[in-house]
Amino acid sequence: MAVTLKEVAEKAGVSRSAVSRTFTDGASVSEKMRRKVEKAAQELGYSPNALASSLTTGRTKLIGLVSNNFHNPIFLQVFDLFTRGLQDRGLRPLLVNLTDETDPATSVRMLRQYSVDGVVVASSTLPPGFAKAFRDAGVPVVHSFGRYSAAPQVHVVGIDNVECGRMAARTLVERGYKKVAFLGGPESATSTQDRYTGFMSEMAAHPDVKTTYSFAKAYSFEAGRQEMLRLLKSAPADAYFCGDDVLSIGVLSALQDSGLQVPEDVGVIGLNDMEMARWESIDLTTIHQPIRQIITSTIELMVAMLDEPDRYPEARIFPCSVVERGTLRPAP
Amino acid sequence: MAVTLKEVAEKAGVSRSAVSRTFTDGASVSEKMRRKVEKAAQELGYSPNALASSLTTGRTKLIGLVSNNFHNPIFLQVFDLFTRGLQDRGLRPLLVNLTDETDPATSVRMLRQYSVDGVVVASSTLPPGFAKAFRDAGVPVVHSFGRYSAAPQVHVVGIDNVECGRMAARTLVERGYKKVAFLGGPESATSTQDRYTGFMSEMAAHPDVKTTYSFAKAYSFEAGRQEMLRLLKSAPADAYFCGDDVLSIGVLSALQDSGLQVPEDVGVIGLNDMEMARWESIDLTTIHQPIRQIITSTIELMVAMLDEPDRYPEARIFPCSVVERGTLRPAP
DNA sequence: ATCCATTTTGCAACCGGTTGCAAAATCAAG
DNA sequence: CTTGATTTTGCAACCGGTTGCAAAATGGAT
Numbered sequence: 001m002a003v004t005l006k007e008v009a010e011k012a013g014v015s016r017s018a019v020s021r022t023f024t025d026g027a028s029v030s031e032k033m034r035r036k037v038e039k040a041a042q043e044l045g046y047s048p049n050a051l052a053s054s055l056t057t058g059r060t061k062l063i064g065l066v067s068n069n070f071h072n073p074i075f076l077q078v079f080d081l082f083t084r085g086l087q088d089r090g091l092r093p094l095l096v097n098l099t100d101e102t103d104p105a106t107s108v109r110m111l112r113q114y115s116v117d118g119v120v121v122a123s124s125t126l127p128p129g130f131a132k133a134f135r136d137a138g139v140p141v142v143h144s145f146g147r148y149s150a151a152p153q154v155h156v157v158g159i160d161n162v163e164c165g166r167m168a169a170r171t172l173v174e175r176g177y178k179k180v181a182f183l184g185g186p187e188s189a190t191s192t193q194d195r196y197t198g199f200m201s202e203m204a205a206h207p208d209v210k211t212t213y214s215f216a217k218a219y220s221f222e223a224g225r226q227e228m229l230r231l232l233k234s235a236p237a238d239a240y241f242c243g244d245d246v247l248s249i250g251v252l253s254a255l256q257d258s259g260l261q262v263p264e265d266v267g268v269i270g271l272n273d274m275e276m277a278r279w280e281s282i283d284l285t286t287i288h289q290p291i292r293q294i295i296t297s298t299i300e301l302m303v304a305m306l307d308e309p310d311r312y313p314e315a316r317i318f319p320c321s322v323v324e325r326g327t328l329r330p331a332p
Numbered sequence: 333m334a335v336t337l338k339e340v341a342e343k344a345g346v347s348r349s350a351v352s353r354t355f356t357d358g359a360s361v362s363e364k365m366r367r368k369v370e371k372a373a374q375e376l377g378y379s380p381n382a383l384a385s386s387l388t389t390g391r392t393k394l395i396g397l398v399s400n401n402f403h404n405p406i407f408l409q410v411f412d413l414f415t416r417g418l419q420d421r422g423l424r425p426l427l428v429n430l431t432d433e434t435d436p437a438t439s440v441r442m443l444r445q446y447s448v449d450g451v452v453v454a455s456s457t458l459p460p461g462f463a464k465a466f467r468d469a470g471v472p473v474v475h476s477f478g479r480y481s482a483a484p485q486v487h488v489v490g491i492d493n494v495e496c497g498r499m500a501a502r503t504l505v506e507r508g509y510k511k512v513a514f515l516g517g518p519e520s521a522t523s524t525q526d527r528y529t530g531f532m533s534e535m536a537a538h539p540d541v542k543t544t545y546s547f548a549k550a551y552s553f554e555a556g557r558q559e560m561l562r563l564l565k566s567a568p569a570d571a572y573f574c575g576d577d578v579l580s581i582g583v584l585s586a587l588q589d590s591g592l593q594v595p596e597d598v599g600v601i602g603l604n605d606m607e608m609a610r611w612e613s614i615d616l617t618t619i620h621q622p623i624r625q626i627i628t629s630t631i632e633l634m635v636a637m638l639d640e641p642d643r644y645p646e647a648r649i650f651p652c653s654v655v656e657r658g659t660l661r662p663a664p
Numbered sequence: 665a666t667c668c669a670t671t672t673t674g675c676a677a678c679c680g681g682t683t684g685c686a687a688a689a690t691c692a693a694g
Numbered sequence: 695c696t697t698g699a700t701t702t703t704g705c706a707a708c709c710g711g712t713t714g715c716a717a718a719a720t721g722g723a724t
Contacts, residue, residue, distance in 0.1 A: 002444070002470075004680060015704045020682060027683095030690095030702060050445040051383045051392065052680035055709040060383065062446075065427070070412035073405045080402035083429035092446065093427045095397070097415035112334065113382040114394075114424065138334075221611060253613045279553060281585045281613075336710060347674045352712060359713095362672060362720095384710035387679040 003046040012040035023048050054115065063091045063302065064111040064119040064139075068098035068126065072219050072246055074274045074291070078122055078145075081295040089303060091117070098123075108133050118302050120144060125189035125219075128153055140305040144298040147190040148315050155305070157298045157316045161191050164287055164320050165198020168241040168269055171322055173206050174331050177239035177267055182213040183227060183251065184243040189219075192243050195271070199241055212237060216247055224250025232258050239267035239328070245274045248284055252327065268327040271320075283326040290318045335378040344372035355380050386447065395423045395634065396443040396451040396471075400430035400458065404551050404578055406606045406623070410454055410477075413627040421635060423449070430455075440465050450634050452476060457521035457551075460485055472637040476630040479522040480647050487637070489630045489648045493523050496619055496652050497530020500573040500601055503654055505538050506663050509571035509599055514545040515559060515583065516575040521551075524575050527603070531573055544569060548579055556582025564590050571599035571660070577606045580616055584659065600659040603652075615658035622650045 009016045014037060021027035022037040029037075040046075054060040063086055069075045086093050094116060096107050111119055111134070118140040121131045131143035131154040142155040149156070165182075172180045182199045184192040196213060203211040214231065216223035224247030231237075232254065242248040248270030252262060260266050263285075270277065270286035277284040297316050305311050341348045346369060353359035354369040361369075372378075386392040395418055401407045411427075418425050426448060428439050443451055443466070450472040453463045463475035463486040474487040481488070497514075504512045514531045516524040528545060535543040546563065548555035556579030563569075564586065574580040580602030584594060592598050595617075602609065602618035609616040629648050637643050 002447075002680095006680080016681080017683080017704060018702090020680095021703090024682080028702060033702075047441055047445055049447060049680055051447055052387055052709090053682070055384055055387070055680080055711085056682040058709085062426075070408060070415075073408060076402060076405060076408045076411075079408075079411065079427075080429060083402075083427050084431060087429065087434075092442075094394075095411075095415050095425045095427045097412060097419065099416060102419075109379055110424075113379055115334075115381060115383055221608070225612075253611060256613060276553070279585060280557075281588060334710095338710080348711080349674060349713080350672090352710095353673090356712080360672060365672080381710055384679090385712070387681090387710080388712040390679085 002049070003044045005046075005048070008037065008040050008044055008046045011044060012036050059117055059306075060115045061091050062094050062114060062116045064096055064114075064116040065093040065122065066096040066098055066107060066111075066119060067122045069123055069219070070097060072244065073276065074245070074272055075122070077275070077291060078295065081292060082120065082122065082299070085295060085299040089299065091303075098126075104130050104133050108137050108139075112137060112139065117306055118142070120298060120302060121146065122298075124158075124191040125186065127190055128156070131156075138309075140302065140309050142298050142301050142305070144294055145191070147194060148317055152313045152315045155301055155311075155313050155315075157294050157301060158318070159289055159294070159320050160317050161194030162198035162201075164271060165195040165200070165241070166202040167198075167287060167320065167322065168195075168271070169199045169202035169206075171269060171328070172239045172241060172267065173203075173209060175239070175267065175329055176332050177209070177237075179210040179212075179237040180239045180241070181211070181231070181237035182243070183224070183231075183240050183247060184213065184215045185219040185223075185247060186217060187215045195241075195243050210237075216243075216250075219244045219246055221246055221250040221253070224248065225254045226250075228254035229257075236260075236266065238265070240269070242268065242270050245270040245272040245277050245284060245286055248286065248327075249276065249282060252282065252284070262327050263329040267329055269322075270327075273323050277323075277325070285325045285328040286323055287320050288323045289320055293318050334381070335376045337378075337380070340369065340372050340376055340378045343376060344368050356385075391449055391638075392447050393423050394426050394446060394448045396428055396446075396448040397425040397454065398428040398430055398439060398443075398451060399454040401455055401551075402429060404576065405608065406577070406604055407454070409607070409623060410627065413624060414452065414454065414631070417627060417631040421631065423635075430458075436462050436465050440469050440471075444469060444471065449638055450474070452630060452634060453478065454630075456490075456523035457518065459522055460488070463488075470641075472634065472641050474630050474633050474637070476626055477523070479526060480649055484645045484647045487633055487643075487645050487647075489626050489633060490650070491621055491626070491652050492649050493526030494530035494533075496603060497527040497532070497573070498534040499530075499619060499652065499654065500527075500603070501531045501534035501538075503601060503660070504571045504573060504599065505535075505541060507571070507599065507661055508664050509541070509569075511542040511544075511569040512571045512573070513543070513563070513569035514575070515556070515563075515572050515579060516545065516547045517551040517555075517579060518549060519547045527573075527575050542569075548575075548582075551576045551578055553578055553582040553585070556580065557586045558582075560586035561589075568592075568598065570597070572601070574600065574602050577602040577604040577609050577616060577618055580618065580659075581608065581614060584614065584616070594659050595661040599661060601654075605655050609655075609657070617657040617660040618655055619652050620655045621652055625650050 124145040134141035216227040228251040273288035456477040466473035548559040560583040605620035
């Protein structure tokens, strides 16, 4: 079907090596030869087979992009940035959607079969062990939005979720709220656990403020809304730190139905600063996660690892900050 | 680095062909041989190199997934469904993000270099010519969410946008609105054009109803909001058909700020029926687009084409229907 | 044990490229 | 016009698999 190297070589009346060399930069070819070959290639509509060449070079320029967050709108932006960033560098993302059924071993095997040069795990809910499996298989891996650890086993790029939890707690205390609550995402997610830990550790220093917590079933609008509706029936707090903006928006919707005023009766602070948080109808006070920087850094790290696979694992942590909007009352 | 066929063959004391055969189903291998080989493979941790085998078999099981809709939240669901559907069938999506800068020829060349078995173009804004370029290059292609045509040049799976436009117009007329408007997405998008055409053709039959139109700069919340704010300053209509739910939500936000009541003072109908349309705080009346069915059908068509590349181009059109919620007043 | 049909196995060529090495060509200097 | 250094080119082996073909092994019937 497709035109091959050999055909171009024959048409141009040169050796196959000559053709190969004109298409690999850095190879030694005279100007005359290059012109001859390019002409023939042009006429035949030849373009080299990247996979065949990968056999000898050992590089496919394929990067596995593994995620399980296909429901949080923020990940559309994540995919956008990843695909652009990778293709700008001549790399191709091979997408893997990790559903509940697919076990880690399968995805590792699958990506190895396709000889990806590296893997980016983009998820805030997977444990470090997942990314580790790739490293153990000898595949360069970066876990973005992953759990930060002092002694990282794999490269991690993200934020300090524990610190974010503390930051949220401090902010709520500052504003004079007296009954605060953590409303997290799924309990199994490392991001939920860490935000919980940080939140609680900071609140421990404020025994005068009543602190409670609960978890939504997923990082989704509906889960946040349902959990808030449930909480409203028992003992509602006067301020909530939600583990994710999308939960916050669900919470706001439930509060609106209940007739409670935000931020007068109850305050809400989220995490992520997704685009929707800026919408006038939502106007959510939240903790900004620098997604763009995280992704740029992840890609840079990945590219560096391609040349230096045994690079010592490092954690790159980006600072977050509170974005003041309308769902928290001002500091007194 | 990775274990190869040859090493397994040596360890098992058999020929390379024998090993190859145990890993390709349908090949003739005795039970005894298979056990011997599998044992050796197991011990060495061998797994076949899919790309090497693609060289001889001519199949990579790679499917290019090309899109330029990385901003409409609905596409997160689209990617979710596509990736799951493809990987359930043993196919791997190679994602291509078509930005304004990347020209079509480049993406065609790129996907050919990776010898993808087929390409799915998932976009409601690209002209049929884009998908056609793949067909011309001999790559099986299905354009999902593409423009429907009576004599399709490529396989198309989607909805009849013209009919949707008519449906929206009929619905607004039925409810007794007297000054209706079409608020479309980017004018260059085929989906916008078709919805416009349908809307206007139906309204032509109702000269008593004043009809106007305008276009937002993108299929986004902010673009919809801005356009509505602009319209509010001049001569607002009493009902709007928005070319997409995400526009509708922007429009609702602008209306809310203006103090106008929905649906009493002004009605809004969208298109897509995205998850957010169901949120109580939004409660958008809209035209449902059967995304799940479109994607399932696209994948089935793609799989069929892998066996029969010259299959005659067909258009698969799924019916849409109005979902009654709270942004349109009831029929009198 | 012999013969023939059927299955299993290995050989070797091939898929579409790359690359080390040595021969051929080019170039500048003598 | 030599000579020697330097660049360009082609040969042939290789990357990790697959597959047509013929030889070897197996099995059943006589």
